[in-house]
Amino acid sequence: MARVLIVEDEPSLLKFLSQNLALRGYDVVAAADGQQGLAQARSASPDLILLDLMLPGFSGWDVLKQLAREGILERTPVIVVTAASREEDEQRARMLGATDYLVKPFGVPEMLSRIRALLPAPFGS
Amino acid sequence: MAVREQQRQLVMTADPALAWVRLVFVALVGVVVLFIGTHGPSPLLVWGVLTIVAAYAAADCFLGLYRRFRWLLTRRVYAAIDLALITFLVAITGGSSSPLYMLYSLPLAVTVLTQGARAGALYCMAVSVLYGAVGAAGSPTHSMVWVAHLGIFWGLYLLLAYVTYAEETREEKARRRDELGAMHSAATAPVHTGDIPTVVERILTGALGATHSCWVAIFLYEETDDRFVTRYSLALDDHDGDVRQEQVQVYASDVLYTVLYTGTPMAICDVHSDRRLKDSVIRREHVRAALVLPLATGDRRIGVLCFGRAETHRFSQHEMRFSETLAKQAAVAIHTAVLFEEAASIEAAKEADKLRAQLLATVSHELRTPIAAIQGFASSLRCADGLDIPKEMEQDWICEIESNAERLRRLVTDLLDLSRLEAGALRMNFEWQDLHDILEELRPNLEILAGSRKLVVQVQPSLPLVRCDAERVGQVLTNLLENAAKFSPPDSMIVVGAERHEGGVKVGVLDEGQGVPPEFRERVFERFYQVEDGSPGRQHGTGLGLAICKNIIEAHGGRIWVESSAGQGSIFYFTLPSPSTRN
Numbered sequence: 001m002a003r004v005l006i007v008e009d010e011p012s013l014l015k016f017l018s019q020n021l022a023l024r025g026y027d028v029v030a031a032a033d034g035q036q037g038l039a040q041a042r043s044a045s046p047d048l049i050l051l052d053l054m055l056p057g058f059s060g061w062d063v064l065k066q067l068a069r070e071g072i073l074e075r076t077p078v079i080v081v082t083a084a085s086r087e088e089d090e091q092r093a094r095m096l097g098a099t100d101y102l103v104k105p106f107g108v109p110e111m112l113s114r115i116r117a118l119l120p121a122p123f124g125s
Numbered sequence: 126m127a128v129r130e131q132q133r134q135l136v137m138t139a140d141p142a143l144a145w146v147r148l149v150f151v152a153l154v155g156v157v158v159l160f161i162g163t164h165g166p167s168p169l170l171v172w173g174v175l176t177i178v179a180a181y182a183a184a185d186c187f188l189g190l191y192r193r194f195r196w197l198l199t200r201r202v203y204a205a206i207d208l209a210l211i212t213f214l215v216a217i218t219g220g221s222s223s224p225l226y227m228l229y230s231l232p233l234a235v236t237v238l239t240q241g242a243r244a245g246a247l248y249c250m251a252v253s254v255l256y257g258a259v260g261a262a263g264s265p266t267h268s269m270v271w272v273a274h275l276g277i278f279w280g281l282y283l284l285l286a287y288v289t290y291a292e293e294t295r296e297e298k299a300r301r302r303d304e305l306g307a308m309h310s311a312a313t314a315p316v317h318t319g320d321i322p323t324v325v326e327r328i329l330t331g332a333l334g335a336t337h338s339c340w341v342a343i344f345l346y347e348e349t350d351d352r353f354v355t356r357y358s359l360a361l362d363d364h365d366g367d368v369r370q371e372q373v374q375v376y377a378s379d380v381l382y383t384v385l386y387t388g389t390p391m392a393i394c395d396v397h398s399d400r401r402l403k404d405s406v407i408r409r410e411h412v413r414a415a416l417v418l419p420l421a422t423g424d425r426r427i428g429v430l431c432f433g434r435a436e437t438h439r440f441s442q443h444e445m446r447f448s449e450t451l452a453k454q455a456a457v458a459i460h461t462a463v464l465f466e467e468a469a470s471i472e473a474a475k476e477a478d479k480l481r482a483q484l485l486a487t488v489s490h491e492l493r494t495p496i497a498a499i500q501g502f503a504s505s506l507r508c509a510d511g512l513d514i515p516k517e518m519e520q521d522w523i524c525e526i527e528s529n530a531e532r533l534r535r536l537v538t539d540l541l542d543l544s545r546l547e548a549g550a551l552r553m554n555f556e557w558q559d560l561h562d563i564l565e566e567l568r569p570n571l572e573i574l575a576g577s578r579k580l581v582v583q584v585q586p587s588l589p590l591v592r593c594d595a596e597r598v599g600q601v602l603t604n605l606l607e608n609a610a611k612f613s614p615p616d617s618m619i620v621v622g623a624e625r626h627e628g629g630v631k632v633g634v635l636d637e638g639q640g641v642p643p644e645f646r647e648r649v650f651e652r653f654y655q656v657e658d659g660s661p662g663r664q665h666g667t668g669l670g671l672a673i674c675k676n677i678i679e680a681h682g683g684r685i686w687v688e689s690s691a692g693q694g695s696i697f698y699f700t701l702p703s704p705s706t707r708n
Contacts, residue, residue: 012498012525020505023512054490083493084486104497107504
């Protein structure tokens, strides 16, 4: 089963992402801040990471840099999920090693298509 | 060249009183001499004349040395008259044996001390010739006495010349040191701060000592619509060593504008008798001579530099040159400071733009978050085909949509409130209020907000009435209580207290929560600033509540702050001053 790590500090959005993915058969691991997310990325060895950028304290940018430094980015794709819609933010995220960039707000179909482009659908469909 | 011409004109209009004294004296001597001529010399008369001449010479020396009417006393024509007069007296009172020959030494002293050793030597030679002629015309038997007299005379000259030379060297050294000091302070003025008053003050302080001035001033002008307006003025007034600063108003008819327009310096030997200075700021009680110089760099005329002296004075070429150099240096320093100031204001505008862009980014982020939740859950409901979604989960999603819509509404309301408060566009409805009543009215609401926490309201009896907007103060209290409840555990205590404070009222809201770390105590009142401690549940507010509170309290003339120790809870205070203590 494909495992997805979601790093998102906003409880409503965390709920939205995790419940939708869980309903569609993904194994979901959730983290509410950067430190937690980093710890999960190390220990839970996810197949995909959904990462919010604006996190309290240890931000998404820091997480991205740390993942790159530890070599996790080489084997795990990261989709940045953020409300920061500026082009330079996207460029910077991609430069730091993010695979895709998803701007909030978005609907379920868009999210699924982005994830399916990187992960095989869990039910083989 | 024009300066020289101006100087000459002004010299002519100098104080005429002394010239009258001299004229009367010369007439008197003439009468006496005529008397001697008709009645034959008598020792009494000779000594009488001697006394008058000595008194005259003493007055001459005194005025010349101490009142510094040098330009008048040392004009060559007067020296020649003195010389001829004394020679005549010597001739009629016994020729080379006459004791009156010693009179020569008085003009000699004046000449050497005021005009220097070279002029003194010239004077000595003239005396030698004249006295020699008198001696030769008199009895030749006195030739030894005559030679001895001339020897004493030249000896006196050498002594005087030496004293003057030593004094001049000392003065020259002191002058150079002062001038270097003035140049140094103009050159090292802190121009990079763009603080023009400091630069101007520095230049003036340096110039005051170096130029023997009692009053120095700089007027900076700005050219707008073909017209100069005073941008800044500062004068240093040395009142017997007590230096005072003053800002001076310059009228449009002032002669300073002439200097500014023409760009040529102006030297004024006697300020009080010069008609051009009738309405000028330079014309003041204790300023007798003045030098006005333009401040310009390249094509840009920036102002005028003035030196005022306590006595009438003819500015020497050296003084003119030095002052012009100082003015150039000052102009460069001030112009650089102006450029730095302009650069700083551009920098500040850029900084403001950056802050605005940052705020916009934050606002957009804050607005997008609830929208993202609404859109997300709505599309989750729409795209649920083929999935087995529990009924409770669907209900929960609908609740999420509702609460996020509510959050969005609050955010928009708060943003509008805050921007109107900051623009001063939110009208406060000030009325005399008793805080006791406001708290009683709010109490049910506060109880609801406190939830399971114990709410205690402590109001000091007989609080003074304050002028405030009850609704807005209620908003502040609600916000503070909401915060207190949010950051403190259930079953803890929240205390709202009000007491008398400096004629007004001080209100405090105390909680037993985790407290605010010291580094955040100022920043919690900034927009969208939330203490980053990683604790869950930080995301309930809009991040604008405390910023709104601060703006409301400040609109009342009060102050809001937080006192706290980490882990021990915090107290948010605000004051509402009574109108009499508000400034």
